[in-house]
Amino acid sequence: MAEKKVIHFKIKRQNGPTGAPYWEEFKMDYAPNHNVVSALMYLREHPVNVDGKKIEPVVWDSNCMEEVCGACSMIINDVPRQACAALIDDLEQPIVLEPLTKFPLIRDLMVDRQKMFDALLKIKAWVPMDGSWDIHRHAPLIAAGEQSVRYLFSRCMTCGCCMEACPQFHQDSAFIGPAPLGQVKMHNSHPTGKYANEDRLHAIMGDGGLTDCGNAQNCVKVCPKDIPLTDAIAQLGRQTTMQWLRDMFVK
Amino acid sequence: MADAAVDPNALGERYHFLIRRLHSLSGIVPVGVFLCVHMSVNASVLAGPARFQFAVDQIHKLANLGILKPVEVLFIFLPIAFHAYVGAWIWLTGKPEIMRYPHLDNIRYAVQRWTGIIAIVFILAHLWHVHWIIPGGTEFDAHAAAESAVNAMASLWVGPVYALGVLCAVFHFANGIWTFLITWGVTIGPGSQRRSGWVCGIIGVVLALMGLAALAKFKSMDVSALQHPPVTATGKVEPGAQTTGH
Numbered sequence A: 001m002a003e004k005k006v007i008h009f010k011i012k013r014q015n016g017p018t019g020a021p022y023w024e025e026f027k028m029d030y031a032p033n034h035n036v037v038s039a040l041m042y043l044r045e046h047p048v049n050v051d052g053k054k055i056e057p058v059v060w061d062s063n064c065m066e067e068v069c070g071a072c073s074m075i076i077n078d079v080p081r082q083a084c085a086a087l088i089d090d091l092e093q094p095i096v097l098e099p100l101t102k103f104p105l106i107r108d109l110m111v112d113r114q115k116m117f118d119a120l121l122k123i124k125a126w127v128p129m130d131g132s133w134d135i136h137r138h139a140p141l142i143a144a145g146e147q148s149v150r151y152l153f154s155r156c157m158t159c160g161c162c163m164e165a166c167p168q169f170h171q172d173s174a175f176i177g178p179a180p181l182g183q184v185k186m187h188n189s190h191p192t193g194k195y196a197n198e199d200r201l202h203a204i205m206g207d208g209g210l211t212d213c214g215n216a217q218n219c220v221k222v223c224p225k226d227i228p229l230t231d232a233i234a235q236l237g238r239q240t241t242m243q244w245l246r247d248m249f250v251k
Numbered sequence B: 001m002a003d004a005a006v007d008p009n010a011l012g013e014r015y016h017f018l019i020r021r022l023h024s025l026s027g028i029v030p031v032g033v034f035l036c037v038h039m040s041v042n043a044s045v046l047a048g049p050a051r052f053q054f055a056v057d058q059i060h061k062l063a064n065l066g067i068l069k070p071v072e073v074l075f076i077f078l079p080i081a082f083h084a085y086v087g088a089w090i091w092l093t094g095k096p097e098i099m100r101y102p103h104l105d106n107i108r109y110a111v112q113r114w115t116g117i118i119a120i121v122f123i124l125a126h127l128w129h130v131h132w133i134i135p136g137g138t139e140f141d142a143h144a145a146a147e148s149a150v151n152a153m154a155s156l157w158v159g160p161v162y163a164l165g166v167l168c169a170v171f172h173f174a175n176g177i178w179t180f181l182i183t184w185g186v187t188i189g190p191g192s193q194r195r196s197g198w199v200c201g202i203i204g205v206v207l208a209l210m211g212l213a214a215l216a217k218f219k220s221m222d223v224s225a226l227q228h229p230p231v232t233a234t235g236k237v238e239p240g241a242q243t244t245g246h
Helices: A036-045 A114-122 A144-154 A161-165 A178-188 A193-203 A218-222 A229-249 B011-028 B031-047 B049-064 B068-093 B104-130 B142-152 B158-183 B190-220
Strands: A006-013 A022-029 A073-076 A079-082 A095-098 A105-107
Touching: A006 A036, A022 A036, A073 A161, A079 A161, A079 A218, A114 A178, A144 A178, A161 A178, A161 A218, A178 A193, A178 A218, A178 A229, A193 A229, A218 A229, A218 B104, A229 B011, A229 B158, A229 B190, B011 B031, B011 B068, B011 B158, B031 B049, B031 B068, B031 B158, B031 B190, B049 B068, B049 B142, B068 B104, B104 B142, B104 B158, B158 B190
Parallel strands: A006 A095
Antiparallel strands: A006 A022, A073 A079, A073 A095
16 A cells, blocks of 8 residues: 655744744644644644654744735745745645744744834825815826836735845844835825925935845845835835935935 | 934044945945956966066056055055954944845845955965065065966965855955945936946956966966066067967
8 A cells, every 4th residue: 555645844933032942843644635733733633743752833923814914924945935825735745844034033933024014104104195174186197118117016915035034134234125115116106195205215215224235135036926026125225316416415 | 404313423424424424335346346457467378478577567667666665555455454344343243143034135145244354364364474574484486476476376275265255355356346336326216226236256267266366377377387487568478479378
């Protein structure tokens, strides 16, 4: 009789933010159409490692299951990506799962991506609205071509994969990272969003700002949403150059 | 309107952008321009020692005016020192993972840092070897340019060390032009960055060939046969004066 088909996981675990990491292996019966999150759910129901020992279930973060929320980012077979969109049938086994390394670890595969959300506040990643009164005007029009470019950036789900792959972003660096820079570019190109252009550009012209990018261009290659992050970074290079000249000669 | 979380008067906030942009600019002007001039002057030896002497004489007209050393310090040494100091700090802020992300761009990112370090170590060795600013080496004699250079290059270690140093400096410069264009927002999309990549690649290959060919020429020249043919004001060697051995 042929050997029973299994799904084999090798998972890097850690019991808390300060614990020592260790590897644990799991084997579960093969079933078609599993993704990494659904397989982890099965392991949560059957928390037994490869030695047959009952263990505390693996902790991870996930939410939408359709690659739009960004919560289930982890390193799967050496690639930072969304666990819900990683289909078991497409992966080489044993499937190696590791937590993102650039964000503070909470437990096992779960990390704290707060740094990215703080960065979105810092760069004012929103469009200022008009007041609570009627301004008797329609929303400003955006050309179709510009809309399609902005749409790419609007798909950012702050999953942190680009941040994970960036050699300039890590726990000891002040660099704001590629994802928030993409949002600066998007909001600066909005007809009313551009009223805050100067604030956004100044926010990325200090320590840890745009200039700390090293052009390794890993961000654009790992982005699960194909966001042209390096275009945004170069575009912001132009915008900050102009802002710098304005600061120097106009003010 | 400043962000409340950011202290706009903190030194890092006020001058960070300026320092990083000056670092980017200084790599092209004046350091990169100097590298091109230096490689061109070196390569002039391929047209014979007289042509090389003529090129060196053009530079040393500044010495006759008494401003060669200030010009060297102001436009060469200080910019290189600034570029190297800020560059070393940039190097320390990065954590390359080329095994996990073995893309060409990422490898180029890492190599840019390694070549910068090798280049600055080489430049210090080169200054000790042939220049007044670090005493102890074979001082380059501008009045017997080719002979002096051939003597300096005679040691066995010079070949590999200079070849490595020149290649690292040239790669660092060529790749530096590519990132300079991105940093200042000249090349934005992947298409423009690919095209500028070709241009920078060609600049790098040409400079590397110039540097290596000049090095090979200095290594292979027969110094005993070298004389100093009189050179006219236009740089033309007077007929019959060319007595170089190869």
